[in-house]
């Protein structure tokens with residue numbers, strides 16, 4: 001019943017966000033802001049629509065993607081939100097996706113180190129308003145934040161899990177919830193098989209050796225991909241047959257999900273349901 005849109009709202013997105021609030025009155029929606037222009041734009045549209053908007057201030061604690069750094073500008077932004085009648089200051093939001101060290105102790109030390117100045121600010125703000133919340137972390141860092149009950153964790157990838165995080169985050173033991181099914185479509189020359197898994201089917205922003213790993217194939221390497229083809233060099237070429245099914249774990253599940261319209265839901269080896277992937281739409285009309 002609470003949804004934090006952890007992305008900067010500008011232009012037409014502000015009124016679409018307000019439409020969401022109006023359409024689902026029992027859900028508590030909140031937005032993040034990191035600058036005065038966004039604050040004023042959000043405030044103006046909220047006033048025009050006669051709604052109140054919960055906001056978290058997005059803090060930049062080192063990722064340098066979005067957020068405002070701790071300092072005078074941030075203090076001024078806080079002072080501007082506090083008296084607002086239409087915006088309600090709910091707390092701080094910190095996404096520390098820059099910490100991806102595979103050594104947990106090193107990563108943990110980096111996460112906590114970067115949190116120190118955020119925590120000081122958070123404590124100061126809490127002296128004035130006990131309700132203020134602190135939302136932080138993606139999957140690589142929530143295994144540090146979760147030790148502190150007052151921190152609200154915001155991981156996403158661990159829901160489906162993927163090969164990339166499984167390889168890197170050895171302290172986390174999630175199971176793969178999503179696999180890609182592909183088939184051998186050709187054996188064009190000795191030692192080579194081709195499958196119907198190109199870069200239209202699996203996230204391919206990483207190098208060729210970091211796209212998909214197969215659970216039921218050994219001693220292979222993915223050589224190339226085109227839109228609808230994946231070319232593999234294999235050791236047991238003689239044994240593999242055209243039409244054979246391979247089960248793949250994506251290296252990066254997030255862009256992979258976004259390439260498909262639906263999941264087939266499998267229970268005890270049988271398809272029992274199909275879930276539409278609503279997030280794939282660029283725009284969902286409410």
Ligand SMILES: Cc1ncc(COP(=O)(O)O)c(C=O)c1O
Pocket residue numbers: 006007095137138139140154155156157158
């Ligand atoms: C702002 C924000 N919060 C949370 C997440 C979830 O992080 P992860 O995918 O590491 O679980 C992301 C992922 O990109 C993000 O951008």
